[in-house]
Amino acid sequence: MEIILPENLKKYGDSLLFECNISNTFLHEIANENIFLSDVLSAWSDVTRNFETQTSSKTILWNNKDITSNNKTFFYKDWFERSIKYVDQLYDYRIKDLYSFYNICYIYGIPSNNFLKY
Structure with a gap:
């Protein structure tokens, strides 16, 4: 449907x-x-x-x-298209804090010029 x-x-x-x-x-x-x-x-x-x-x-x-x-x-359509949908996808449970912007770029292939969105 x-x-x-x-x-x-x-x-x-x-x-x-x-x-x-x-x-x-x-x-x-x-x-x-x-x-x-x-x-x-x-x-x-x-x-x-x-x-x-x-x-x-x-x-x-x-x-x-x-x-x-x-x-x-x-x-952020570009982040959504890279499969970011849930808050917990931005959270590093090992250190009990949000991923750094650079880790998010690496994990999801976000361009590094998107820092202001972070």
Whole structure:
């Protein structure tokens, strides 16, 4: 089954939005006056919030209302395309701290000129 999504959702990860912890305010912004899309995303967000479990170690990094920069969620398409999706992918459990930027570049093939995104 193919999901048909509006073109403006590509910059937020397309169907990834259905997995993210998104605020309703942000959902209305990205729906861009499309009331139907806004309602669908809000309803999906409400349903998934009710089914979340405390045991999940997979916190999605992108578009997450609890992870912000300058009070805004973010989505780096180039990082997502390199399979970075979850917070724990940036965490080094050996030293119990986030990977350094240089380690992330090495592990995921991120160009070293992306330091400001880090």
